[in-house]
Amino acid sequence: MLIFLDESGDLGFDFSKHKTSRVFVITLLVCDSHAVQVGFKRAVERTLKNKLNHKKNKRRRVHELKGTATTLAIKRYFYRQLPGSGWRIYALTLNKRRVEPHLQTVAGKKKLYNFLARHLLEQVSFSEDLSRVSLVVDRCKNQEEIRDFNGYVANQLEALLPLNTRLDIDHQGSHESAGLQAVDLFCWGIWRKYAYRDLEWYGEFGRHIKFETHYLREPAGQ
Structure with a gap:
């Protein structure tokens, strides 16, 4: 099993700044097998080749797909290239306005992020005959944050995994x-x-x- 983790938004809490997001999202893409992962690789390669780097495009080459920089039409093309089954999505959206002040500090934000990631990973089902789980995370943290994340998530995940399941955590560039x-x-x-x-x-x-799930969502009627 392969799990890819990414996030959108930020964990800033100065809402007077225009660029501070109101929500923070963590998403998991779970692929049941290497074959499904290969299917995603082919979908990305086809989309880059046929839609962004085709011969008529004289601009600089595009090396990756990004949510913010890809048109809806290209996203739809990418989706049509994907395997029909063997993968699923898990998502948690945090309403930042209801986060307690002690979790808005530097140390508090680390604790909050690790808690949210763990909560989301707890929703994934792991079969008893699973031999290996590879968690791939976008390389956007510094070395200290990577060590903290790996240690925390490894401890939490290993408690959820079958005894003989191997866990790997890898931080890669997108x-x-x-x-x-x-x-x-x-x-x-x-x-x-x-x-x-x-x-x-x-x-x-x-x-x-x-x-x-929408974590810390506003009460109904507000």
Whole structure:
């Protein structure tokens, strides 16, 4: 099993700044097998070749798919190239306005992020005969944050995994991983849903969402 993790938005809490997001989204793309992962790799390669780097395009070459920089038409093309089954999406959206002040500090944000990632990973089902789980995370943290994340998530995941299941955690650049590029596209679509009520892209892949939650959402009527 391969799990790709990405996030959209930020964990800043100065809402007077225009660029501070109102929500923060963590998304998992779970692939049941290496064959499914290869299917995602081919989908990314075809989309780059046929839609972004075709011969008529005289601009600089595009090396990866990004949710913010890819048109809806290209996203739809990418989705049509994907395997029909063997993968699913898990997503958690945090309402940042209801986060307690002690979790808005530097140390508090680390604790909050690790808690949210663990909560999402707990929703994934692991079969007893699973030999290996590879968790691939976008390389956007510094070395200290990587050590903290690996230690925390490894402890939490190993408690959920069958005894003989091997766990690997790898931090990669998104340009190196088709799975990370795919989960970036999905994560961006989920973020758009909660930040702007934009369902255009979300509606295309929504049937593959296995678990979705809005954490600390506003009470009904507010």
